[in-house]
Amino acid sequence: xxxxxxxxxxxxxxxxxxxxxxxxxxxxxxxxxxxxxxxxxxxxxxxxxxxxxxxxxxxxxxxxxxxxxxxxxxxxxxxxxxxxxxxxxxxxxxxxxxxxxxxxxxxxxxxxxxxxxxxxxxxxxxxxxxxxxxxxxxxxxxxxxxxxxxxxxxxxxxxxxxxxxxxxxxxxxxxxxxxxxxxxxxxxxxxxxxxxxxxxxxxxxxxxxxxxxxxxxxxxxxxxxxxxxxxxxxxxxxxxxxxxxxxxxxxxxxxxxxxxxxxxxx
Amino acid sequence: xxxxxxxxxxxxxxxxxxxxxxxxxxxxxxxxxxxxxxxxxxxxxxxxxxxxxxxxxxxxxxxxxxxxxxxxxxxxxxxxxxxxxxxxxxxxxxxxxxxxxxxxxxxxxxxxxxxxxxxxxxxxxxxxxxxxxxxxxxxxxxxxxxxxxxxxxxxxxxxxxxxxxxxxxxxxxxxxxxxxxxxxxxxxxxxxxxxxxxxxxxxxxxxxxxxxxxxxxxxxxxxxxxxxxxxxxxxxxxxxxxxxxxxxxxxxxxxxxxxxxxxxx
Numbered sequence: 001x002x003x004x005x006x007x008x009x010x011x012x013x014x015x016x017x018x019x020x021x022x023x024x025x026x027x028x029x030x031x032x033x034x035x036x037x038x039x040x041x042x043x044x045x046x047x048x049x050x051x052x053x054x055x056x057x058x059x060x061x062x063x064x065x066x067x068x069x070x071x072x073x074x075x076x077x078x079x080x081x082x083x084x085x086x087x088x089x090x091x092x093x094x095x096x097x098x099x100x101x102x103x104x105x106x107x108x109x110x111x112x113x114x115x116x117x118x119x120x121x122x123x124x125x126x127x128x129x130x131x132x133x134x135x136x137x138x139x140x141x142x143x144x145x146x147x148x149x150x151x152x153x154x155x156x157x158x159x160x161x162x163x164x165x166x167x168x169x170x171x172x173x174x175x176x177x178x179x180x181x182x183x184x185x186x187x188x189x190x191x192x193x194x195x196x197x198x199x200x201x202x203x204x205x206x207x208x209x210x211x212x213x214x215x216x217x218x219x220x221x222x223x224x225x226x227x228x229x230x231x232x233x234x235x236x237x238x239x240x241x242x243x244x245x246x247x248x249x250x251x252x253x254x255x256x257x258x259x260x261x262x263x264x265x266x
Numbered sequence: 267x268x269x270x271x272x273x274x275x276x277x278x279x280x281x282x283x284x285x286x287x288x289x290x291x292x293x294x295x296x297x298x299x300x301x302x303x304x305x306x307x308x309x310x311x312x313x314x315x316x317x318x319x320x321x322x323x324x325x326x327x328x329x330x331x332x333x334x335x336x337x338x339x340x341x342x343x344x345x346x347x348x349x350x351x352x353x354x355x356x357x358x359x360x361x362x363x364x365x366x367x368x369x370x371x372x373x374x375x376x377x378x379x380x381x382x383x384x385x386x387x388x389x390x391x392x393x394x395x396x397x398x399x400x401x402x403x404x405x406x407x408x409x410x411x412x413x414x415x416x417x418x419x420x421x422x423x424x425x426x427x428x429x430x431x432x433x434x435x436x437x438x439x440x441x442x443x444x445x446x447x448x449x450x451x452x453x454x455x456x457x458x459x460x461x462x463x464x465x466x467x468x469x470x471x472x473x474x475x476x477x478x479x480x481x482x483x484x485x486x487x488x489x490x491x492x493x494x495x496x497x498x499x500x501x502x503x504x505x506x507x508x509x510x511x512x513x514x515x516x517x518x519x520x521x522x523x524x525x526x527x528x529x530x531x
Contacts, residue, residue, distance in 0.1 A: 009294070009487045069377050090418035092359055126369040127376035129361035130352070136359055137423045147451045194429045229427045231485035 001245065002237035003200045008226055010148040016235050017151055017179050017186050020222035024184050025240050027217035032165070035212070035247055039167035042254045044261065051172040051209075052202035055249045059256030067119040069127065069134040070192075075116055076102070076131065077138030078176060082155040084143070091143060095135045099128065141228050142176060142190060151181045153188075160206075160213035171250065173209035184221040194230035201249045203236045208246030211238065219243055277414030278503055282447060282458035282492055289454040293489035296510050300517055301432075301484060307521040308433040311528050320431075320438045321527045328477050328519050329470035341386050342398060346464045348374060348383065350405050350498055354444055354462055355424040357409075358416055366406040367399035405464055405498035412501060420447045428481040437524055441481040450488050455508075457482065457490035464498050471495045471504065476516035479508045489513070 006012040053062075065071070080094035089097070099120065105111045106121035120128065146153050160173040177188035187210055189203070203225045211219035219238035226233045236242050312321075349370040356363055356373060363369050375384060390398065416422045423446045430439040448456035459478045463471060472495075479493040493512075494505040506512060 007487055008485075068379075091421060092418035095359075123376065124372050126352075126356060126361070126363075126373035129356040129359060129369075130373045130377055132359040132361070133355040133424050137426065140421050140423050144450055192427075194431060229485070230429045230431070231487070 001200065001204075002235075002239060002242055003203075004235045006233050006235075008228060008231045008233045013145070013148055013224070013226075013233065014150050016222065016224055016233065017149065017181055020181070020184065020186050021237050021239070022182075022184070022221070024221055025211070025219045025238050025243065027211050027219065027243065031217070031243075031247075032212065035251075036165045036167055038247075038251045039164045039169045039254060042251065042258055044168070044254075044258055046168070048167075048169045048254060048257070049172065050169065050205075050250055050253055050257075052174065052205040054257070055205040055253045056196065056198040056202040058198070059253045059260060061257075061260065067116060069130040072116055072120070072131050073134035073138040074176075074190075076135035077142060078155055080135060080139045081142050081146070082157070084139075085155065091136050091139045092132070095132055095139060098135070099132065138190075145188070145190070145226065145228070146177060149177075149179060151179050151186075153177050153179045160210045162209055162212040169254070171209040171212065173206040173213065175206070175210065181221075186222045186224060187220045188224045188226060190226045190228065192229060193227065195225065195227050195232060195234055199225065199234055200236065201245075203234055204242050204246035205249050205253075206246075207236055207238055208243050208250065211243055278412045278460070278494070278496060279414060279416050279420065279447065281503075281505060282460060282494060283420065284492070286454070289456065289491060292453060292455050293510075294487055296489055296513065297483050297487040300480065300513055303514065303517045304432055304520065307517065308437050308524055311521070311525050312433065312436055315436075316434070317436045320436055321524055322438045322440060323520055323523050323527075324440045325442075325474045325477055327523050327527075328473040341383065343464065345383050345387055346398065346402055346405065349402050350409065350462055350464055351425065351444060352377075353402075353406055354409065354413075357413060358422045358424040358445055360415070360418070363406070367402050370402065408501045409462065409496070409498045412496060412503065416445075416447070421449055422447050428485045430481065430484050439481060439484075439520065441478060443478050443482065446482075448491065450486055455489060455491040457486075457488070459490055459493045461493075461495040462498055463495060466500050467495060467497045467502050467504060471497070473516070473519050475504065475506060476512055476519060479506075480513050480516035480520070483508075483513055 006016060076095060076098050080091065080098045083098060084094045102117045103121045106117040111117035156175050156178050160175055162171045174189050175187045176190045179186040179188060189206060203223055207223040211217060221238050222235050224233055224235040352370040352373045353363060353366055424444065426443045426446050428441040443459050444462050445460040447458050450457060459482060461474060461478060475493045475495045479490055482490045490508050492505055492507055494503060496503045
């Protein structure tokens, strides 16, 4: 395992990007088929979604998701920063424009029920203010981090998703910045709070999903997790050992989830 | 430089930003020394023992070092503090606020859902509720008059959380800075921290100001430019330039708090 722990500072972050492995590892069709077989062996009645958070919680289900200013901030903040990359504006204006677009989507009927657009369109004025404040916080923080980076970066249009063939399983990896460096890519992921004991396995799970979601199976050379509230960062390298461990953790999480749902049903 | 204003300035934000040409170069060297002071101090108190539950130091722990009653910590005082915090957040993004109490309450409920404090608020009768609403409005007027408009180019962030784990997890420092302006990407110190309290300013407020500056330094490894605290009860504001001496005093505050908690176990 190649877990590195650093303080979150400009020099440390650039060092992590610059000193990432030079060669990228590639996942083959055999790797994908093997993963699919393992997930099929852990069948569930409905569709299963797995991500790094599930791995960190060892498959324990948390409270039901609901939209709130803090759950909406990342989607809006990242979209605002992406907007700023093409059209320079203040963070606050970019967030307002993004909010406007989201609400327009709801009123023009292009959003499904339960989506962020629908929730925003029905939220009262003060809640929209708080959503703006949270999104501004997120976007400003991500903008500062991106300005620290010496290598070129981009804000991805979405998280990485991978549907495991014939296993009714969708894997999702969080990613906030993609840093390109001499033909390789490093992924930066930002999280709230502080890293717990299972932050490493969570990061490895994201690394594996990101590699699987790439159409050629090319893994990022390094996956960097940032916890700005705690001022620390962790990283894992895109080695085959780490990718295998990430896949194993995801399968283990699926097993734990199935065990818990069986217990709940009983 | 220390600014103590009895009357509100034209704009608190302007006072916090100050003259750009007089800002010191960014200090990236002090954070590690402060961390070492804290680690050594905590080791001297607790030793190498591994605690099951960490000692937690918050702004509120530093506010009240002695067994006295602080009216600001009463349930209604806490609700008033939370609501004024919500209003500050709305002001920081330039939202227009027509009905401070209703708007703050709607924003708060939208954020946290139901909790002990919202239940207490729901249990208030009409008279008590009207009194709280009037009280909050008075605090809000004082705050808006002092704060003025916050320009977007100063990158205001509100309710910024900071968490630091020390001594292998034996001590956890937690903080929330009400408002932060300025950037950490500049060559000169530019971050200014702003705290709002609905109580009159006292010794505890000074410790809080220092604690915010220390936490920001530990989190980013960059020393902020200024730290301030504003009382929406009196309209008074204290602004301090951040230097090593101020941060070292905060380290002593934290260690004293850890010592108190450790001896009480």
